[in-house]
Amino acid sequence: MQPTSSARLVSPYDEDARVGVKRDTQWDGFEVHLTETCDDDGPHLITDVATTPAPGNDYGVLPIVHEGLVERGLLPAEHLVDAGYMSADAVVAAKRDHNVEMVGPMMPSTSWQKSGEGTIPVSAFTIDWDNETIICSHGKVSKRWAHEVAKGGREVIRVQFARKDCAPCPVRPQCTRASIPRRRITLRVREQYEVLQQAVSTKTAPI
Numbered sequence: 001m002q003p004t005s006s007a008r009l010v011s012p013y014d015e016d017a018r019v020g021v022k023r024d025t026q027w028d029g030f031e032v033h034l035t036e037t038c039d040d041d042g043p044h045l046i047t048d049v050a051t052t053p054a055p056g057n058d059y060g061v062l063p064i065v066h067e068g069l070v071e072r073g074l075l076p077a078e079h080l081v082d083a084g085y086m087s088a089d090a091v092v093a094a095k096r097d098h099n100v101e102m103v104g105p106m107m108p109s110t111s112w113q114k115s116g117e118g119t120i121p122v123s124a125f126t127i128d129w130d131n132e133t134i135i136c137s138h139g140k141v142s143k144r145w146a147h148e149v150a151k152g153g154r155e156v157i158r159v160q161f162a163r164k165d166c167a168p169c170p171v172r173p174q175c176t177r178a179s180i181p182r183r184r185i186t187l188r189v190r191e192q193y194e195v196l197q198q199a200v201s202t203k204t205a206p207i
Contacts, residue, residue: 009061020054022084030054033061035069038080047074058084066098075100083107088192091155106196118176123186129190136183137176150186157187 011136017029048068051059062085069075078094079094081104094100132145146162166172166182176183187193 004069014169017054028054030056031056031061033065035065037076047072057087058082059087061085062090062094062102063097066094066100072099077101078103080104088170088188088195091195092191118174122169124188125185125186127193134159134161134185136161138169138171140169142185147189155189157189159185159187 001069007194018024018027020031021076031052031054033048033050033052034046035050036044038044038048048065049060050064052064066075066079075098077099078101083105085104086102086104088106089146091102094102120137128135134142134145140161142159143162144158146158148156148158150156163182165178165179169175173180178184188196189199
């Protein structure tokens with residue numbers, strides 16, 4: 001079991017240095033991603049060091065880290081990381097490509113339905129993957145299910161309910177704020193969605 005974390009190097013004289021920004025922190029230079037062992041019965045040793053340009057997402061570094069660990073025969077069965085490295089894509093890829101279990105918190109959902117008390121999040125719906133439909137808590141069945149490509153090239157599923165079902169619904173204000181009164185839902189593909197659901201059940205990620 002090994003954790004990965006990042007540190008920041010500031011080098012304004014390097015032509016390859018770039019500006020990095022994360023929340024309230026800004027720096028010039030690079031990012032360093034350190035992986036170390038953390039087993040209780042042994043010393044903590046650094047097993048991988050990856051240096052990347054300052055811009056970019058931490059989860060995009062994981063394939064580089066894992067390939068480096070594979071080359072040295074140091075790939076762990078469990079990889080502990082912070083939220084910056086966790087994404088459904090990264091978790092699925094680590095399991096598929098290296099049989100590595102990623103452990104860490106997912107980034108919180110930004111959906112207003114998730115954050116508000118009394119609102120209706122995606123988890124309140126029943127997903128029928130085989131028949132490509134979603135059923136709401138009032139028994140209405142979605143009318144549209146389409147595979148699309150979202151920004152960044154990620155495959156998603158766009159689901160839409162009928163206006164005639166949503167418009168008279170007594171809980172519509174808690175379900176959708178759309179000017180056209182019908183609920184729309186964007187899902188990850190099934191494999192990634194189930195990874196996120198597993199994270200919820202183990203209390204590592206809200207959705």
